[in-house]
Amino acid sequence: MANEDVWVVIPVYNEERVIADVVEHVRETFPNVVCVDDGSADQSAARIAGTRAHLVRHPINLGQGAALQTGLSYALAxxxxxxxxxxxxxxxxxxxxxxxxxxxxRSGEADAVLGSRFLEQAQSVPWLKRAVLRLVVAMSPTARKMQLTDAHNGLRVFSRRVAERLHISMNGxxxxxxIVSFLAxxxxxxxxxxxxILYTDYSKTKGQSLVNGVNILFDLSLRDRG
Structure with a gap:
């Protein structure tokens, strides 16, 4: 089967309205999907269980970083x-x-492939989100060093060599x-x-605010000082 050697990791927190459709759409291209339910308070886990995705559950909400690490560890096995x-x-x-x-x-051109909203279609990104993302890139030495245009895009591909060495410690x-710092x-x-990126009315409610973007940078500065 095509893409049998690919695993898609989906961190999930309170996505009961859409997660089953997302999983089924992904599985049309990638048969192997693991969803990490990160302590959802709604019926997300039940919706995932009704699909053919693998389900791993956190008993409490730990944050998207923790969910990604759990999913990568599961997929690596x-x-x-x-x-x-x-x-x-x-x-x-x-x-x-x-x-x-x-x-x-697969072509061998890259070990890690990062999605970018800004290489071709920046005009489709809502202005506040565009401002947040550009601020994060501007204030991130590693993003500037790597000349990245979109340091906070959740769509990424890692080779096995990268996934084995990546250990996400920032839970939020x-x-x-x-991840960008690790790659740099x-x-x-x-x-x-x-x-x-498909900015639906639903997905816009899940986005990061400007304050959250600044908080991300603050969290990283504290980690770097430690």
Whole structure:
């Protein structure tokens, strides 16, 4: 089966309205999906259980970074797993973009492939989110060093070598900057690929505010000082 060596990791927190549809859409392209229910208070786990995705549950909410690490650890233990996709649960990401990114990794051009909203279609990004994302890049030395255009895109592809060495310690949203920092300090080849984000009314309610963006930078500064 195509993409049998790919595992899609979806962190889930209170996404009962959309998660089953997201999973089924992803599985049309990628048969192997693991959802990490991060202590949801709604019926997210039950919706996932009704699909053919693998389900791992956190008994309490630990944060998206923790959910991603749990999912990557689970996927790494699956036989034949070579490529790992991180994918949001709110319906913003497109499986066809993920598939193109996997092909870049398969070609040997990159060990890590990061999706970017700004390489081709920045005009489709809501202005407040665009401001937050540009601020994060501008204030992040590692993002500037790597010349990234979109340091906080949740759509990523890692080779097995990258996934085995990546250990996410920032449980909350600051994990995205932690991943960029890890890649910047490594010898891995990193490529950005343009992707389209589907900003629905539902997904917009899940986005990061400007204050949260500043909080992410503050959390990272405290970690770096420690």
């Amino acid at each position: 699956r036989p034949g797993a070579k490529y790992f996709v991180t994918f949001d649960a709110d319906g913003q990401h497109r499986p066809e973009d993920a598939e193109r990114m996997v092909e870049v990794a 949203m600051a994990h995205a900057s932690e 300090k490594s010898d891995f080849r990193v490529e950005e690929v343009p992707v389209t």
